[in-house]
Amino acid sequence: MQNYPNLSVDLSNCDNEPIHIIGRIQPHGFLIILNRHTLEVEQASDNIHQFLDADAKALTGKTLESITTGNEYDSLLLLLGNNNSQYAHILQLQGRKFFAFLHLSEGSLVLECESFEHGTNDEKRLEVISTYSKLQIDLEAADSPEIQSQLVVDFVQRLLDYDRVMLYRFDENWNGEVIAEKVKPGIHSYLYHHFPATDIPAQARALLALKPIRQIANAAGTAVNIVPYINPTTGKPSNIIESELRNPSEIHLEYLRNMDVQATLSISVQMKGKLWGIIACQHQTPVFINYWRRQLCRNVAQAYANALISKQEMRDVSLLEHKKQQEEQLLRQVLKSGSISEGLFSEDLNLLHLTEATGAALYLDNQLYTKGITPTHEQLQDLLQWITENVQSRVFSTRALAALYPAAAAYISQASGLLVLEISKFKRDYILYFKPEIQESRIWAGNPEKPVVTDSVRIYPRKSFNKWTELVKGKSQPWSVNEEEITQHLLKDMVSVLLKNQTDALTGLNNELKKTTNALSSKNKRLEEFAHIISHNLRSPLSNMQGLCNLYTTKGEVAHRTDIIEMMQTMIRNMAATIDDLNLILKSESELGLEWQQIDLQEIIEKELQTMKPLILQTNATFTTDLAVTTITAPKVYMESILHNLLSNALKYRSPERAPVVQVSTWQERDTIWLQVSDNGLGMNLDKVGGRLFAMYATFHRNKEAKGLGLYLTKMQIEALGGAINVASAPDKGTTFIVSLPVAK
Missing domain, CATH: 1.10.287 (Helix Hairpins)
Known part of the structure; x- marks a missing residue:
């Protein structure tokens, strides 16, 4: 029987299969579709008479009051006012108890019921609760995801007694892998087998994310029609995508028959709001799992997801903290060296230590630097051009570069995986990380590439689930969240x-x-x-x-x-x-552009005093030095000129009343060197001199040797060195010149 009148569906378009308007339900319950405003019955499942004293066709257009007794209708109205589809409600109709499921669909209320069961006795219930509590403790204590996964399938298999319970994880392309399994003796194992994404099409995955539990109690059972198929209010088939009882598609039922499976229960595992995998239960004969145990399985899936996330985050945080310390050390190396390339490419700690990559490259200021195993410089230049033209985000990663950039097939052994960090797109500055190809054997449950059997009407699902091994090439290990x-x-x-x-x-x-x-x-x-x-x-x-x-x-x-x-x-x-x-x-x-060199100040002073020796002897002058700084970096001709003018002035403007005494001293404060020359000579009235002391041809004493050029030149030379000169003086009290010069860097 076709699920969809006048519609052909096959594997070529199964992603678009309209399972939401399938028009049939499984026989272990009944369904009623109501007008949300009038609460009149629009459609009903053709098996309602097996549960209630009612007929589906006769019920259409009536309210549910006709199938209730006593105060049941008032309770039903309260239920219809609360259209929460997440959990079941207990509803009594015609003296019988049901688990009732209610949800809103395109303006209509969809009410579904399955027979109520009290569940297990108190002793059994206590045993299940105790076992579930122990499972939660064991999940938190487990050392690895593999142990956690096996704990879950073991628990679910004991709870439900299915022939096979698998934990099925999706990869980035929605292919599935069985990462844990519990089977009864004599049942074929699919552990570590892979299933292609087409086995669970996109809309089926979307439904698993929307409804975490999906049961098929009897794949060989007779489906029940919803009558009429066309909703009389909307003029189109009703959307029952969220239905608990919705019948599977013919393609999926045939898929199960090919696996020799008659009953399934699928519990979705969601990580941080995204479908991560499925706990898939399969049995070779019909099995109905009541609501209590289905809900417990839902809790198991959530406990498993929480435990995985908790352990992963603990590992991630610990590893990330270690990597952050290394990254901070790299930053210190860069700042200390003053060069990004030197700081990132040192031998002891370099940018490769931050990831599991085996090679890295830095392209900065038109220079290419590499570390570890990388493509050649010529290949990297071409790759950089491709990145500039095709990669739009500042951070980009792939584990199959050759699939995006065919030229990379030439070096998949060095760079199947690529992580791009864009420093500057305008300057084409990038940091690149590379991971090599990892050739791995992938075991499939049947050949995913083998053509399926066709006839003139439709394409049938694959019939074989025999072990088939594929060698996966051109891919690297994935880039982890921590690495990115x-x-x-x-x-x-x-x-x-x-x-x-x-x-x-x-x-x-x-x-x-x-x-x-x-x-x-x-x-x-x-x-x-x-x-x-x-x-x-x-x-x-x-x-x-x-x-x-x-x-x-x-x-x-x-x-x-x-x-x-x-x-x-x-x-x-x-x-x-x-x-x-x-x-x-x-x-x-x-001479403003003269070479700077290290100068011995004591040597220059002694040389100048030797030149002035006749005048020193003639005047009985005394010179003393106190040089805390003995060397300075500057043009030598400048320092000779500065010291010559200051020392000769000390004798030139001596007092006739006493022998000259001249003191030369130096010291350093932070980034400044100080030079001081003091004498006991004539001195001067600085108030009268004003700002003319260092002017050209300015003289303030009657001395035939005075021309007024020495201090002018001295000031000019000191300022050319980035320094300054100041003076302290008083008449007949001597003069002190203080020179400040920056420490040369």
């Missing part, structure tokens, strides 16, 4: 490092720009001063020379001409001295 999570931590930290490096680089460039701007500004200012000097110190003497030349031509007497020539010679000497000074300034300017 810890590598995302790595990605986040490396992006942060890059952003910090870019920020530091921009800050450094900005600082360099500021220094360059300040240097140019300072140089421009000096050029203005230079132009002023030329204008003042050369133009005026030249004008005077012009006047003397005119005078020379008008004065005829030799004596007058001799005087004029002497005056002209004096002016020429003064202009020559000015030009020498300007050359000195220009020389100092040209």
Whole structure:
């Protein structure tokens, strides 16, 4: 008999098989479909007379009051007001008790009933409760998923006495594998066998997720029609997808016959809201499992799922914590080395330690770095191009790269599995992890690729479930949640490092720009001063020379001409001295880019004192040094010039009342080196000097040797080194110059 009038269904379209409008139920209960507003019967199963004094066809269009006695109708109305399909209700009709199941379907109420059973006696019930409690304890104490799985199938088989109880787990492609099994003697085992996804089509899996328990009590039983097939209110078949009693499809029934199975019970195992697997019970003869035991199996499945999740999370958290510590150490290595490639690719701890990958690659700033077993550089360049063009997410993984990128078939032994971490798509910067191919034997319950038998009407389900072995190629071990999570931590930290490096680089460039701007500004200012000097110190003497030349031509007497020539010679000497000074300034300017080197300060001081020795002896001067810092990194010519000017000034501006005493000292505070030169000389009134102390040609004592260039050059050179110079002085109390210089890095 066809389940669907005027509709042909075969294996080629079984995913779209309309099992929701199958129009038939199993015979161990009855079904009534009611108008939710009027509570009039729209449809009923043709076997209702086997349970109640009622006829399906005669009942259509009437209310249920006609099949109730006493106050049963009031109780029924209360039930109909609570359309919770998750649990059964106890309902009494015509003096008989039923388990009643109620749910709402496309505007209609679907009421289903199966005969009520009191269940087991008190002693048996106590035994079952005790055994179930022990199962929960054992599940939590079990050391492995394999032990947990076996505990479950053992318990369910003892509880229900089915010939075969299997724990069936789905893979990422919805193929199933039997990971635990309990069978009676003489029953064929499917342990570790695989079943193709087509054995449980997409809509059947969706139904298992929606309704955790599905029973087929007798696959050979006669199905019961729902009459009429077309709902008179809606004008179409009623949707009974959530029905407890819905009859299986013809394809599924034939599938069971081919397995020599007449009764099944399927309990879905859901992990975090997703269908994970099935506890599949099978028997060679009809078996009806009452509601009490079905619900207990549902609780067993949930307890198993909770125990699996709990153990897995404990293992995951412990492993993840260890990997996080390694990732943090990698980050410290990167920060210490200042290089992502050096930090991630060291020998002791590197990025491979974070995963089970056997190879890794980093493509950063157009440079390719590899670790472990990887494709060649040329192959990696092509792979990176494919990733850039085809991978849209920042984190991407596959265990079968060649299936997505055929060129990867050339190196499946190195990189069947790929994990991609995108650092920058714009710059094409990536971290790649690789896992090798694992060739594994997969045992199928029958050949999943073997064509099924066909005739002119339909395609039949496969008839053979004999052992068939397949060699799985081109796949790696899957990427675990831990691997993806810890590598995302790595990605986040490396992006942060890059952003910090870019920020530091921009800050450094900005600082360099500021220094360059300040240097140019300072140089421009000096050029203005230079132009002023030329204008003042050369133009005026030249004008005077012009006047003397005119005078020379008008004065005829030799004596007058001799005087004029002497005056002209004096002016020429003064202009020559000015030009020498300007050359000195220009020389100092040209030395701004001199090489920096480590300098012995004591050596420079002793050299300068040796040069000044005649004047030291003449003035009976005393020089002492207290050098906490003995070396400094700077252009040597600058430090020689700075110390020469400061030390020579100490003698040049000595007091006539006492012998000169000069103290030179150095020390360091954090990133600054201090140089101090103190004397007991003439000193000066800084209030009167004001800001002119370091100006060009500024002199404040009557000393024929004073030109006013030394301190000007000293300040210019110190500032060129990034430092500063300050002075403390008072008339007849001496002078102290304090120089601060940054520690060269």
